[in-house]
Amino acid sequence: MTFLKTRNKSDKQPQRSCVACRLRGNKDDFIRLVIDSNGDAVVDVAKKLPGRGAYICPNLECLKRSQKGRLAGALKSTIKNADLWDKLEAVIIERSNAVER
Numbered sequence: 001m002t003f004l005k006t007r008n009k010s011d012k013q014p015q016r017s018c019v020a021c022r023l024r025g026n027k028d029d030f031i032r033l034v035i036d037s038n039g040d041a042v043v044d045v046a047k048k049l050p051g052r053g054a055y056i057c058p059n060l061e062c063l064k065r066s067q068k069g070r071l072a073g074a075l076k077s078t079i080k081n082a083d084l085w086d087k088l089e090a091v092i093i094e095r096s097n098a099v100e101r
Contacts, residue, residue, distance in 0.1 A: 018057040019074040020065035030055035031091055033071065033084075040081045041071070043091055052076060056088075058095045063088055 014027040054074035
């Protein structure tokens with residue numbers, strides 16, 4: 001006789017995929033971007049902002065891929081704010097430095 005392990009709801013992690021490379025993983029492993037009420041894309045650090053969101057891997061290669069229109073397509077909006085890419089790069093570098101410590 002085999003026994004199946006029962007899972008609690010807390011065992012399950014929400015799964016998301018990167019818009020650039022399509023890698024699937026836990027929601028907490030990605031950086032979330034969302035379109036705010038002004039129509040600007042912003043980095044959602046707390047992952048709680050309302051609105052249409054998209055996720056990217058925290059690496060510079062996926063950032064470069066997302067700049068080619070994949071992020072805009074996932075958000076179904078044009079990326080109006082030019083400083084978004086600089087902010088994203090800073091968040092990626094900050095996360096990679098935190099992992100190295």
